[in-house]
Amino acid sequence: MPPDLKKFWIEFIELYKSLPELWRRSSDEYSNGHLKKKAYEVLVEKYKEIDANANVFAVKRKINNIRTCFRRELSRVKRSEQMAMSPSDIYIPRLWYYKNLDFLKEEEEEVRVMTKPETSLANDKTIIAYDDDDDDDEEISRYIQHQPSSGQSKKRSAIPEERDRQNDQTENYVTDKS
16 A cells, blocks of 8 residues: 555544544434534545545445454454463454554444344253262253354244145156156
8 A cells, every 4th residue: 555545544544533423422422413414524525635526425435444344353353362372372453554443442342242142042052061970969050152153054944834845846846857
């Protein structure tokens, strides 16, 4: 990336940082649409330095892209901190502007805590282990929660008869073609 462009993005991020009404959810200004509109206009003027046709939508899209990249890197760091056996195992962000967006860490962590999905009973794969060797003859249960797999599973019909009917139709189709 040319040094001029890198300098521009650092300045853009600093300007964004100076406009908490656009990113700090806990501030009163965040819910003030008029202030946000003015703040976006300031960012549009800055963005026009590299794109003469810049508008609010382009700025919002760029901010969203920047924040998405930051969240991805932050997630990698957090995950590696939990799994690391030593400090040298912790992921080092490769995003060149990661440190410039450090002010967003608290915001992103707040959002992650607020939107952490509840595990449903259907996806809950719980292993229950009993300790029969306890001196008090009490069963001790230990629950080990496993995260649901991230892979997509094939959707199945809730009604077995419907599933059988669909299978029969498929078999008839294949038989008719032979």
